[in-house]
Amino acid sequence: RTIYLKDYKVPDYLIDHTELTFDLDPQATLVKSRLKVRRNPAADPGDSGLPALWLDGVDLELLSVSINGKLLPAQRYQEMTGGLLLAVETPEFELEVQNRIAPESNTSLEGLYLSNGMYCTQCEAEGFRKITFYPDRPDVMSIFTTTIVAPASYPVLLSNGNKIDSGTTQDGRLRVTWEDPFAKPAYLFALVAGDLQYVEDTFTTSSGREVKLQLFTEARNIRKCEHAMVSLKHAMRWDEEVYGREYDLDIFMIVAVDHFNMGAMENKGLNIFNSACVLASPETATDAAFQRIESIVAHEYFHNWSGNRVTCRDWFQLSLKEGFTVFRDAEFSADMNSRAVKRIEDVTVLRTAQFAEDGGPMSHPVRPDSYMEISNFYTLTVYEKGAEVVRMIHTILGPEAFRRGSDLYFERHDGCAVTCEDFVVAMEDANDADLKQFRRWYSQAGTPVLDVEDRYDEDKGEYTLKIRQHTPDTPGQKDKLPLCIPVTTALLGADGKELPLNQAGATETTLLLTEACQEFVFGNIKERPLPSLLRGFSAPVKLRYDYRDHQLQFLMRHDSDEFNRWDAGQRLALNALAALQVQFRAGEALRTPDALIAGYASVLGNGALDPALVAKMLALPSAQELAEQEGEIHAAAIIAAREFVRNAIADALKPEFLARYRQLDQRTPYSAEAADIARRSLKNTCLAYLCATMDDDALDLARSQLARGENMTDSASALGALVEFGPVEDAEQHLESFYQQWQQDTQVVETWFGLQSTSASYGTLERVQQLLGHSAFELTNPNKVRAVIGGFAMRNFKQFHKEDGSGYEFLSDQVIALDKLNPQIAARLVTPLTRWKKYAASDAGLIKSALQRIAECGSLSRDLFEVVSKSLSE
Ligand code: ARG
Ligand code: ZN
Secondary structure, eight states: OOEEGGGOOOOSEEEEEEEEEEEOOSSOEEEEEEEEEEEOTTSOOOSSSSOOEEEEOSSOEEEEEEETTEEOOGGGEEEETTEEEEOOOSSEEEEEEEEEEOGGGOOSOSEEEEETTEEEEEOTTTTGGGTSOBOOSTTOOEEEEEEEEEOTTOOEEEESSEEEEEEEOTTSOEEEEEEEEEEEOGGGOOEEEESOEEEEEEEEOTTSOEEEEEEEEOGGGGGGOHHHHHHHHHHHHHHHHHHOOOOOSSEEEEEEESSOSSSEEOOTTEEEEEGGGTOOOTTTOOHHHHHHHHHHHHHHHHTTTBTTTBEESSGGGHHHHHHHHHHHHHHHHHHHSOHHHHHHHHHHHIIIIIHHHHTSTTOOOSSOSEESOGGGGOSHIIIIIHHHHHHHHHHHHOHHHHHHHHHHHHHHHTTOEEOHHHHHHHHHHHHTOOOTGGGHHHHOOSOOEEEEEEEEETTTTEEEEEEEEEOOOBTTBOSOOOOOEEEEEEEEOTTSOBOOOSTTOOOOEEEEEOSSEEEEEEOSOOSOOEEEOSTTOOSSSEEEOOOOHHHHHHHHHHOSSHHHHHHHHHHHHHHHHHHHHHHHHTTOOOOOOHHHHHHHHHHHTOTTSOHHHHHHHTOOOOHHHHHHHOSSBOHHHHHHHHHHHHHHHHHHTHHHHHHHHHHHOOOOOOOOSHHHHHHHHHHHHHHHHHHHTTOHHHHHHHHHHHHHOOSHHHHHHHHHHHHHHSOHHHHHHHHHHHHHHHTTOHHHHHHHHHHHHTOTTTOOHHHHHHHHTSTTOOTTOHHHHIIIIIHHHHHOHHHHTOTTSHHHHHHHHHHHHHHHHOHHHHHHHTHHHHTGGGBOHHHHHHHHHHHHHHHTTSOOOHHHHHHHHHHHOO
8 A cells, every 4th residue: 555645634633641651571561551632623624523533553462442431342443454443422532542562572673672681662653553552643742651660670761751750569560650741753752671781971051951861781882882972962062053952851861772773763862772873992893883873873863853843744754854864964974074075975875875776666756755665765865865955955045044944944843743845944934045946856856967068268268067957757757847956166277276256256156057958157267177066066966077087187186175076086987997897898808097097196195185085085986886877787897897997006006005004004092083083094995905916915914903903993994805805714714713802792793794795705695695694693683684684785796796696586585584574674675686677688687586586475564565566567
């Protein structure tokens, strides 16, 4: 069944108060709910009296229903698939429902479940209905009071808001009551019960209120909390300074959980995190993990305003909170670290995976207009492209106007469940702006393509940019209208400096493209310039301009926009890699990419650039990103071209890589400061290139870096290089001793899994199958599944795309098995198979038949069914 945005109706009933009591037991948790129900004055009155009340409920054992204290006879209600329908006699009443659930058997990790013996919840989007019968939709907002009763072996009992009561029951169990004074939808409900330790800190808000901050984990992880706590305090301060948003409860809690489908969840006052996204120590976590933690802690914290205080009317509006909050966390990370590097990382994800989503069978607009299963729409389009849409509003209006808009948005809609339209209207109203055409970004799917041509009229001193835009058709959407696209631009003179564009001497401007084809004329231009287009990636589009290699080398040296400087290098690499793919497929000898090597040499020798930026500039586009570039994907050609280029660079620049490695290899104590992370990232980039030569002296550098084991970033990089480029027996031995050293640490074991499953040389299907049998592997733990199966299928292009199709068969087997346990994870993991149409015929056939095998295996979950059926019907 498909749900449509156009069918939205306000709820028939409101729930003013929700009182929950949980009597925890692994197989028989008793849930009592007492709801103050009231007819919604805004609902259509209809003509046949009071409509029946619908309560969502899934996998629940109903025990009893009472109204105003009286047990309801069975003819007054009807249990149906997906919920309970109740005849209503008065416009206001108190409803009491009792039901039973089995958290221990819940492997979907949605609703109430157990993770390493700890009870926890995940309710977004529609998990609350797996806890009790309820109008499980975000526009029903209620004050929650929650009582938890549990055996004394669960000393920590948490829920949203403030603790208002605690005690012991007659039979010696613990009882705690929490009250959340802010009305919220059920998806923000949370409960945690376990034998947990915590670290505590405080934060004083700008208005002087002291907030208690607590981070809960299992005892073994208690030493890994500091970074998240520091990040939280930075985020709280940043939201006050940049958005004027203060925290609103007296306590803010975070809990780390090992079994979690996503990164984290912003439950009011009680955020629940995937432990990999919150716990870190220098010995066990990589720099990438440190930075990810900082951004996710901030993301969930920022949701307190963009998501919780102002929430979504319905799930089609998901990007209202997610796009905005991703934009907020990206700006926070940019302020805390290198802005250019953060932008490069985000754009890489967008270009690699979001563009692929836009061009595939699941393509949908930032605000989808239909879905079968909402869990399938927690996508890169809703999150990352949604954030780009908010960023474009920020670019078009400017920072002050944007802030006026966000102030109005928060003030106007505080305590309400609203739409993406409401967000745009607030931006307009606060600034007397017109974003009418801009709104199309929310409703049109697909990645727009910009074709840019230029001409220079020497006599008139006029330079003209002609830009054409076009958005390709996507499933169910044809003939797209022109979008409003900000294209930030500068013009570079022969000396590499920016030319003045007006009398005031401005050298950068944002062109606002609104037509299908438009010309922009610059006067007073004294020489033929080289354009620096779409600076900072000012819009999520594919920009085509016929840059020559020497022009790209020039931009790599001179463009003052660091993002475009990097992008010039990427374009140079893409040109080289495209040419090599053609040579490979024609059976020709591959020709050394001299222009690219020269470009890389100049970057490597530039001591004035941020080392983190240099590391990014020296990184070749991934195979996945290359695949996104091609009309028809030839996996073998992509791999051959990429390996050839990598080896050519490594061989040509070995002395330079070695010199830079030595210079950066300082033995200073670990710090997660941006400058230190930058140093390690360039150092390890050099190490990887050095090892790609497979020379023993280079491999020795990795061996000694691994042996020193100063921090996980350096150890994992060294081990990764040895696994990829060292002799197999050697790799085998290093992997074994690494495992011996770290087997007690779940996170390091996940890193260890990932190093193997993603290795082009080591991570063959046979190895990956062995890993599935490893004692540390758990099919019920999404992090382990992502590390082994996800690593292989999504980040090991070479082995996954073996031409016999064995990788595809393997993935479909795993997806079928997983669907029985955890539909959300199964539906995500199947993604690589959904792109079958883009592959050259023989591969496409094999991928498609792997998909068909899934489709034919009968009772699929709604999650997996939606993805597989849409992919096959494309
Ligand atoms: N709201 C969470 C976040 O982005 C993610 C929730 C994911 N839920 C889901 N069913 N996929 O911070
Ligand atoms: Zn979010």
